Amino acid sequence: MSVRCQRTIAQPCEVTGVGFLTGADITLRFIPAEENYGVRFQRVDLPGTLPIPARLDYVVPRQRRTAISRGGATVEMIEHAMAALAGLQIDNCLVQLNGAEPPGGDGSSLHFLRALLEAGIVDQSAPQPLIVIQHDAKVQGERDDSEIVAALISRRLMAVTYELDYGARSPIRPQQLTIEFSPELFVTNLAYARTFVLQAEADALRQQGYGTKLTEKDLLIFGPHGVIGNTLRAVDECVRHKVLDCIGDFALLGCDVHGHFRAYRSGHALNHAICRQVAAAASGQTITVTSRAA
Numbered sequence: 435m436s437v438r439c440q441r442t443i444a445q446p447c448e449v450t451g452v453g454f455l456t457g458a459d460i461t462l463r464f465i466p467a468e469e470n471y472g473v474r475f476q477r478v479d480l481p482g483t484l485p486i487p488a489r490l491d492y493v494v495p496r497q498r499r500t501a502i503s504r505g506g507a508t509v510e511m512i513e514h515a516m517a518a519l520a521g522l523q524i525d526n527c528l529v530q531l532n533g534a535e536p537p538g539g540d541g542s543s544l545h546f547l548r549a550l551l552e553a554g555i556v557d558q559s560a561p562q563p564l565i566v567i568q569h570d571a572k573v574q575g576e577r578d579d580s581e582i583v584a585a586l587i588s589r590r591l592m593a594v595t596y597e598l599d600y601g602a603r604s605p606i607r608p609q610q611l612t613i614e615f616s617p618e619l620f621v622t623n624l625a626y627a628r629t630f631v632l633q634a635e636a637d638a639l640r641q642q643g644y645g646t647k648l649t650e651k652d653l654l655i656f657g658p659h660g661v662i663g664n665t666l667r668a669v670d671e672c673v674r675h676k677v678l679d680c681i682g683d684f685a686l687l688g689c690d691v692h693g694h695f696r697a698y699r700s701g702h703a704l705n706h707a708i709c710r711q712v713a714a715a716a717s718g719q720t721i722t723v724t725s726r727a728a
């Protein structure tokens with residue numbers, strides 16, 4: 435991943451399905467956008483509300499998901515749509531939806547990815563801004579030993595290492611993955627990885643009224659003896675999904691990053707926190723690179 439020009443989609447495309455949290459039928463439209471527009475989500479069911487930039491400044495605190503809010507409009511659980519856009523290096527896009535969250539699909543990014551690839555991707559003229567991580571930054575969880583380090587890397591790319599470890603008694607086995615980001619890698623190795631929850635967590639969410647339409651066919655639910663009523667797409671599908679989540683969350687920086695993120699048991703809140711550190715450290719950096727290399 436070197437300096438590159440910004441990209442958008444060639445034509446609008448649509449994804450329909452059920453929202454994981456609300457159970458509502460949702461239609462989502464990806465619409466091409468001009469250079470430097472970034473990614474913005476717009477609630478078309480709330481007339482008069484403005485598109486919400488998918489940037490750190492608009493993130494609102496949530497458990498186990500990424501949500502953005504502006505004025506009277508909030509969009510929940512944007513991370514898998516964001517991962518599909520970032521994974522394909524689509525920088526400028528208006529995302530319109532008629533409900534509070536994107537369609538959940540199968541809990542991965544595949545349903546978004548397919549629509550975007552079918553729409554086609556086009557290069558624009560402006561260079562995509564870039565942050566080069568110069569000094570290590572680190573954030574840690576407040577209530578556990580989770581952490582993320584963002585470190586200098588000697589090559590011009592973004593690497594992500596994720597170490598998932600819920601302990602010896604968890605039905606989800608410890609697993610680790612390091613990737614060097616590229617759209618090709620995202621399409622073949624990450625996009626298919628689905629959301630997962632423990633059975634106890636799924637029960638607790640249902641009691642709160644969330645995910646009441648979901649079954650074990652719609653995402654990965656882990657009971658004491660492993661995944662229930664479903665088959666893993668890869669033995670390490672869970673850690674692949676965690677890296678997918680990182681790709682979606684790191685895109686809230688609104689630019690490319692060259693550096694190595696090393697995450698241990700992190701979730702969305704910590705992903706946002708490391709992005710804030712990286713953005714703060716880079717605030718004095720000249721981040722828009724001039725040349726238009728590939």
Ligand SMILES: [Zn+2]
Nearest residue numbers: 513629675679
């Ligand atoms: Zn996720």
